[in-house]
Amino acid sequence: MDWLDLPASRVDEAARLLLGWRLSANRVTVRLTEVEAYSGLGADPASHAHRGVTERNRVMFGPAGRLYVYQIYGMHFCANVVCGETGRAAAVLLRAGAVVDGIEVARTRRPAARRDTDLAAGPAKLMQVLDLNRAANDTPLFGDGPATLTPPVEPAGEVSAGPRVGVTSAHDVPWRFWLTGDPTVSAYRRHTPRLR
């Protein structure tokens, strides 16, 4: 089953399936290596959508296959792939990727990156590398939007799971997924953490 067809109640499975997909924008392509699932509704207080529709999060309630972009700490942007049926909030935060095309352009956009594996090793870094910002909010990933999502070229490999980053609540829910051992994933996430 394709992640596009999964209901919001299975956004964690959609997140898993998104690993290995390729996101292209502005002449750079990234292979997704780390993602996090977020759902709306009372079960997930860590989600932007858990208190219902607001001006910021309304895209999360829309149709699957579009981008939900938000600004964080006043200067960074992060992107989610909207999942689930229309009317139910679900999205997958794109936390990290490996630059597989346009690496020269990517380096000029992220001069602070010491190694190529650092270029998109973080949700806001990934956006910088792809040169995407709030203008990409609510745009389609399969069509005429600024960013395009394409299926994996090779099998995704082994997947690890653990608690989400930076969320103080729901720390017991292992809704972060990453490609096991991938160098673009931070060291402390490389091995399956114990779920305390």
Next chain:
DNA sequence: TACAGGATGCTT
């Protein structure tokens, strides 16, 4: 390698 602190603006 690890941690502390600053930059900066929108959301609640």
Next chain:
DNA sequence: AGCATCCTGTAA
């Protein structure tokens, strides 16, 4: 006030 972050400096 707090935030689904990143970068730089300092210390070990």
